[in-house]
Amino acid sequence: MAISTEHKQRKNRYTSGLAQLRFEVPNAWTKEESLYLYQTKNHKVPIDQIVYEDCITGMENIPPASVDLVIADPPFGIEFSGKTGQYNRKAELVTDGYKEITENYAEFTEKWVSMLPKIMKPTASAYIVSGWTNLGDVINSVKKAGLTVVNHLIWKYQFGVFTKKKFVTSHYHILFLVKDEKKYFFNKYEFYPEDVWMIPREYKSGQEKNGTKLPEKLIERFINFSTRPGEMVFDPFMGNGTTATCAKGMFRRYYGFEINQNMKSVHESLIVSVKPGCYYRDLREMKPTVEDLVRKYPHLRKYLDLSTVENENFYRFDDVDRKNLSEECSK
Numbered sequence: 001m002a003i004s005t006e007h008k009q010r011k012n013r014y015t016s017g018l019a020q021l022r023f024e025v026p027n028a029w030t031k032e033e034s035l036y037l038y039q040t041k042n043h044k045v046p047i048d049q050i051v052y053e054d055c056i057t058g059m060e061n062i063p064p065a066s067v068d069l070v071i072a073d074p075p076f077g078i079e080f081s082g083k084t085g086q087y088n089r090k091a092e093l094v095t096d097g098y099k100e101i102t103e104n105y106a107e108f109t110e111k112w113v114s115m116l117p118k119i120m121k122p123t124a125s126a127y128i129v130s131g132w133t134n135l136g137d138v139i140n141s142v143k144k145a146g147l148t149v150v151n152h153l154i155w156k157y158q159f160g161v162f163t164k165k166k167f168v169t170s171h172y173h174i175l176f177l178v179k180d181e182k183k184y185f186f187n188k189y190e191f192y193p194e195d196v197w198m199i200p201r202e203y204k205s206g207q208e209k210n211g212t213k214l215p216e217k218l219i220e221r222f223i224n225f226s227t228r229p230g231e232m233v234f235d236p237f238m239g240n241g242t243t244a245t246c247a248k249g250m251f252r253r254y255y256g257f258e259i260n261q262n263m264k265s266v267h268e269s270l271i272v273s274v275k276p277g278c279y280y281r282d283l284r285e286m287k288p289t290v291e292d293l294v295r296k297y298p299h300l301r302k303y304l305d306l307s308t309v310e311n312e313n314f315y316r317f318d319d320v321d322r323k324n325l326s327e328e329c330s331k
């Protein structure tokens, strides 16, 4: 749809919604372009592998500057068997062997975080998920490692554990980190990406997992903002393999570790069920439609060349589409 440029001459006059109407996604790839990048990009680490060992020893063998994105959701460091029934889960569907941290949490965190700068490319980013109780240790380790905190995100989920004499925790902290402030890749595909993300926890009935799965929508945002198709996503604590399935479904490559050998069979069945690129959407389709914007800001109508409206197809990637995609993926 053509958007009139006439208004450009009227300087210093703010029109709500207009910048959003004119917003273009800086980097976007069609499905065919992404498939090509996925199939042709070379990597220094073996593609699409989960290694069942301690990430602290495993990371020593990763070549320097070999990953484009790190997604790390470390164990909590509190007594957590992974079998807690607090999220309405059946214990028999939760896999045994979740590995908690028995050593000093600060020391453990410092060990694995200190290895990130070596394995990250200069353009790479890292997202570390942490509860508020461990946040101090994570921030100290990040500073010691020399990584730069670009944003401190809050992931707000729909409910927490009932409390009697304190507030209910219903958020996580996510540090968005980079190795090189000048070189990191950031694809700002939303006009106004805020640092508080409201994303519900997911429960898929009847699926075996350990008790700490991150929502796919969260991982997909990390991937979309911070990688190009075909790039390498590294996760030192694979857990249920959410990073791996999302990466594969979005035409990205993955590599990572999981210390709990029992997760191997869970990973194998889950990852095989995801077809490469089956979650993939061109980022341009994820913008709000012109119709949505005009509904929200009716005065924008005068900036549109309405003669083209009927001929255009505008998409919106919302939760309904996502549900269809997941179904498509598991066919």
Ligand SMILES: C[S@@+](CC[C@H](N)C(=O)[O-])C[C@H]1O[C@@H](n2cnc3c(N)ncnc32)[C@H](O)[C@@H]1O
Pocket: 053, 054, 055, 056, 073, 074, 075, 076, 097, 098, 099, 100, 210, 212, 213, 214, 215, 236, 237, 238, 239, 240, 241, 242, 243, 257, 258, 259, 260
């Ligand atoms: C919070 S969970 C990760 C959940 C994951 N993000 C997901 O969506 O399923 C942390 C995982 O790290 C694993 N783990 C603990 N210590 C580890 C270590 N030193 N190396 C590799 N994995 C480890 C645990 O067994 C657990 O599966």
